[in-house]
Each structure stands twice: as structure tokens, then as C-alpha cells.
Amino acid sequence: MEFMTLKLIFKQVFGALILCSSAQLMAAQVQLTDGFIRAMPPSVPNSAAYLTLKNEGDATELVAVETPVAREAQLHTLIEEKGVVKMRQVSGFALPLAGELALSPSGDHIMLLGLNRPLNEGEHIELTLIFADGSKQSVQLPVRKDDGQAQHHHHNHH
Numbered sequence: 001m002e003f004m005t006l007k008l009i010f011k012q013v014f015g016a017l018i019l020c021s022s023a024q025l026m027a028a029q030v031q032l033t034d035g036f037i038r039a040m041p042p043s044v045p046n047s048a049a050y051l052t053l054k055n056e057g058d059a060t061e062l063v064a065v066e067t068p069v070a071r072e073a074q075l076h077t078l079i080e081e082k083g084v085v086k087m088r089q090v091s092g093f094a095l096p097l098a099g100e101l102a103l104s105p106s107g108d109h110i111m112l113l114g115l116n117r118p119l120n121e122g123e124h125i126e127l128t129l130i131f132a133d134g135s136k137q138s139v140q141l142p143v144r145k146d147d148g149q150a151q152h153h154h155h156n157h158h
């Protein structure tokens with residue numbers, strides 16, 4: 001009798017655990033904590049997006065990005081070759097388990113190629129992030145001048 005009760009409890013706990021993990025799979029596990037798209041002069045057809053994503057789920061990878069404002073969005077990294085810094089396309093950016101992915105002007109970034117129109121400072125642009133498991137998530141990023149410049153400006157006292 002006691003054994004049967006234990007077995008029943010175990011079954012219920014186990015069932016609850018399975019429910020939990022499948023519910024987690026459905027929920028958004030990646031959160032945007034920061035990001036912007038670099039404002040460029042109207043004559044420049046390309047720009048770049050930078051963002052910080054917090055991953056609250058299993059390890060995954062950002063494998064593609066789509067946006068209505070550009071012909072193509074590529075994942076780029078910066079590499080140094082013979083003292084020259086170059087951009088190189090990569091197949092994905094890793095999002096470690098319970099970790100963070102940070103894109104910045106000094107490193108990995110999302111390259112926006114062939115802008116349909118000039119992006120105005122202050123407007124918000126939609127990016128669709130596509131992950132290795134095929135899941136998608138939309139984020140809105142503001143258009144603004146480079147972060148470094150903004151910080152520099154902040155320290156400029158009148």
C-alpha cells in the first residue's frame with residue numbers, strides 16, 4: 001500500500017516536471033536588454049544593428065535576422081588580419097545557457113545591407129531574430145548615433 005502511494009506521488013511529480021519543461025519551451029526565453037541601429041547619412045545604403053540578448057533558457061544560437069528596411073541582414077564579426085580590421089560574415093552567434101549575447105560596435109554586429117530608405121534618428125525599426133531551433137522573436141530597436149559618440153557627448157561639459 002505504501003509502495004503504491006509512493007509510486008503515485010512519483011508519477012505525479014514526474015508528470016509535473018514534464019509539463020514544466022514543455023511550457024518553458026513555448027515561452028520566450030530570450031530577452032532584449034539593450035540595442036540600437038546606427039544612424040547613417042542618407043547617402044550610405046548600409047547600417048549595422050547592435051543588441052544585447054539575455055538567454056534564460058537552454059543554449060542556442062542566433063542564426064539569422066530579417067528586417068523590412070533592408071534587402072539583407074547578415075551576421076558579422078570583426079577579425080584582424082595583418083593589422084587591418086575586417087568584417088566577416090558568420091553563420092551564427094552563440095547564446096550560452098543562462099548567458100548573454102552582446103553585440104557592439106567593437107565586435108560582432110548585425111549588418112543591414114541595402115537599406116530601402118534612410119533611417120531617421122529616433123524611429124524604431126523591427127528586427128526578427130531567428131534562432132537555431134527555428135523559433136523567431138521580434139524586437140524593436142531605436143535608430144541613433146554610435147553609442148561611443150553619445151557617451152563622449154555626455155562627458156562634454158558646456
Ligand SMILES: [Cu+2]
Binds near residue numbers: 111
Ligand atoms: Cu559588418
